[in-house]
Amino acid sequence: MNTGDMAISVRGLTKTFGSRTVVDHFDMDVPKGAIYGFLGPNGSGKTTTIRMMCGLLIPNGGSGQCLGYDILTEPQSIKENVGYMTQRFSLYEDLTIRENLDFIARMYRMKNRKTDVDDALKGLGLTDRANQLAGTLSGGWKQRLSLACCMLHDPQLLLLDEPTAGVDPKARRDFWDEIRRLSAKGVTVLVSTHYMDEAVQCDYIAYIAYGKKLIDGPAPDIPDMIGLNTWRIEGPNITKMEAEMRRTAGVEQVARFGSVLHVSSTDGAALDRVAAEHRKKGTYHWQKQKGGLEEAFIYLMATATDNFTEPKEAAE
Amino acid sequence: MSFSFTRFGAVLFKEFVQMRRDRITFGMMIGVPIMQLLLFGFAINSDPKHLPTLVEMADQGPVTRAVLMGMKTSAYFNFQGIVTSQEDGDRALRDGSASFVVVIPPGFERDVVRGLAPEILLSTDASDPSAAGAAVGAISGIVDKAVRQTLTGPLHYAASAADPFSVTVHKQYNPEGRTSTNIVPGLLGIILSMTMVMITAVAIVRETERGTMEALIATPVRPFEVMLGKIMPYVLVGYVQTLVFLMAAHFLFEVPFIGSPFAFFAGFNLYIVVNLALGFLISTVAKSQMQAMQISFFTLLPSILLSGFMFPFAGMPGWAQTIGTAIPATHFLRLTRKVMLKGADLADISSDMFAMAIIMLVIVTVALKRYRQTLD
Numbered sequence: 001m002n003t004g005d006m007a008i009s010v011r012g013l014t015k016t017f018g019s020r021t022v023v024d025h026f027d028m029d030v031p032k033g034a035i036y037g038f039l040g041p042n043g044s045g046k047t048t049t050i051r052m053m054c055g056l057l058i059p060n061g062g063s064g065q066c067l068g069y070d071i072l073t074e075p076q077s078i079k080e081n082v083g084y085m086t087q088r089f090s091l092y093e094d095l096t097i098r099e100n101l102d103f104i105a106r107m108y109r110m111k112n113r114k115t116d117v118d119d120a121l122k123g124l125g126l127t128d129r130a131n132q133l134a135g136t137l138s139g140g141w142k143q144r145l146s147l148a149c150c151m152l153h154d155p156q157l158l159l160l161d162e163p164t165a166g167v168d169p170k171a172r173r174d175f176w177d178e179i180r181r182l183s184a185k186g187v188t189v190l191v192s193t194h195y196m197d198e199a200v201q202c203d204y205i206a207y208i209a210y211g212k213k214l215i216d217g218p219a220p221d222i223p224d225m226i227g228l229n230t231w232r233i234e235g236p237n238i239t240k241m242e243a244e245m246r247r248t249a250g251v252e253q254v255a256r257f258g259s260v261l262h263v264s265s266t267d268g269a270a271l272d273r274v275a276a277e278h279r280k281k282g283t284y285h286w287q288k289q290k291g292g293l294e295e296a297f298i299y300l301m302a303t304a305t306d307n308f309t310e311p312k313e314a315a316e
Numbered sequence: 317m318s319f320s321f322t323r324f325g326a327v328l329f330k331e332f333v334q335m336r337r338d339r340i341t342f343g344m345m346i347g348v349p350i351m352q353l354l355l356f357g358f359a360i361n362s363d364p365k366h367l368p369t370l371v372e373m374a375d376q377g378p379v380t381r382a383v384l385m386g387m388k389t390s391a392y393f394n395f396q397g398i399v400t401s402q403e404d405g406d407r408a409l410r411d412g413s414a415s416f417v418v419v420i421p422p423g424f425e426r427d428v429v430r431g432l433a434p435e436i437l438l439s440t441d442a443s444d445p446s447a448a449g450a451a452v453g454a455i456s457g458i459v460d461k462a463v464r465q466t467l468t469g470p471l472h473y474a475a476s477a478a479d480p481f482s483v484t485v486h487k488q489y490n491p492e493g494r495t496s497t498n499i500v501p502g503l504l505g506i507i508l509s510m511t512m513v514m515i516t517a518v519a520i521v522r523e524t525e526r527g528t529m530e531a532l533i534a535t536p537v538r539p540f541e542v543m544l545g546k547i548m549p550y551v552l553v554g555y556v557q558t559l560v561f562l563m564a565a566h567f568l569f570e571v572p573f574i575g576s577p578f579a580f581f582a583g584f585n586l587y588i589v590v591n592l593a594l595g596f597l598i599s600t601v602a603k604s605q606m607q608a609m610q611i612s613f614f615t616l617l618p619s620i621l622l623s624g625f626m627f628p629f630a631g632m633p634g635w636a637q638t639i640g641t642a643i644p645a646t647h648f649l650r651l652t653r654k655v656m657l658k659g660a661d662l663a664d665i666s667s668d669m670f671a672m673a674i675i676m677l678v679i680v681t682v683a684l685k686r687y688r689q690t691l692d
Contacts (some may be wrong), residue, residue, distance in 0.1 A: 054534065056530075056533060056534055076536060079534060079535060079536045080536050082534075084531070084534040085531075086527060086530045086531050086534070087527075088527035088530075089527070090526075090527040090528050090530055090531035090532075091528065091531070092330065092334065092528055093526070094333075094334050094337045094338065095330065095333060095334065095337075099330070099333060103326055103330050104535065106322055106323060106325070106326035107323055107326060107532075107535035107536065107537050108535060108536060109320060109322050109323065109536075133337075149531075
């Protein structure tokens, strides 16, 4: 891949805090214009990685570029061209909506500050409430205001660190509509998330656990890369069946989706044998299906958790 | 890569807006110093008068009455009554109902006339030495004067025969011995220190605690622009406080200002910078606003107790003086008293300025070192 097509391209990124290695030899390529999902459990090092990529933290090892600027030597240029939205609401609650936008605009020394702020307010639909204190906004509106602040200086790259944590489903959907709109305009988006339904909306995905990258690639390819075989089971008393499946040898993973059960295994032949046996009984309806992202992530999380229980300490 | 006035101005403006919205803190910065000034200026008095006094009289002649009258007119003593025995007097001292017991010995007047120099006993409750000190110092003069005034006419010879002792008290710079003249300039140092250190530390830590610092440093703003923009408003608050203070000192307490205003201005600015640096240092240590507040309070107490504000510096043991010398308030206090009360100019306060400069250098060095670490 040509680095010219990459918004972000890092190699061997490593960060240690004291004796703890929080990010360990991390490689990643984010193609321009893509929505790139960054997944992993709490404390896996997602935030630290994002901070290193936008010039907020200097890595202990490794190299890379972000929008063509070296992450080690040109953090100032990266900051000028990147929009970074932090995990927590990080605007001033005791400033009004307009004052917050205006403050950020001045941080980027924008030329047509007044018009840009007015446009942003109009885009948010908050023109009437411009003089309301930001602290009085609801969670969903706070996130949208944060996003508007990040987008104020028209960055080519957006870094969103768990932007929808603790936001209600409707607001999350609106938020993602906005992200897709921006992506359609050519903005590259790197977004970290916990939510499966959000991961599914990404073009590319990287999964990180305990500071190490487990897998990355185009979202549709991820299930194949993991190589999970999946059967879908439907029928009466699915809870009893779930318990039975968890005890059955040859079944590596059992995931329940409402009244439907997905059983998976990396050993396809073994799983097929289990399926054949049960289909003879005829109580349940078994159907083989292509492994989806959901199963893939449940599988990754299960292995990551194992990985994680050994050393207890967590780092964000 | 250079300093941007746009960004610095934006931080400055934002800080003012936040200051205005935070009514309680704003009120504290302006209102509390005035209240403290009024309280301490009027309430603290290390030269107390009208202290409750009892008399044990074993002699009731005109000389005795003259002595008691003299004590009464001095205003130090407020006669509450007469005791008839030593036990009664001791009990009154013990339970605090009297600060003094004056014992006139039997045959006092006769002995005075005979030139035997009899003794008047002044028993005092010395558990609070500063309360009784002034009155004790004044008593012999008062008595002597009273006795001499009575010994006129045929008794004139006794007056000249009386002990030729004389007590000379010469109070310089504060001839009336008014405490407010001493305490008001000192209070300025303490209040400036309190506001500058605490408010600066809290304002910076608040930004980290609320998570806004992270978003702020993700923008192209430089750390220096943030620091300067955050600190400048409080420098202005310090100026306003000082102005209010000097006006109150002049109009309310009639504290003179006879020295060089320029010398005061120079010293006062240096003092503000030292305190801001200290607040900045605390902000690099504290993890929450609460911690910043607590640490600030810990630095405040020595400023009050060891700087010479509360107790005379010269009276402290050597080790305490050493600690006191490391406190910026100590030097600002000396400087202010020198300029306001003794008419000092820049040359007279150079040693204080020098000491503050050294303290500042140490604080800034440590603060910058810590600040670099916390960036990570």
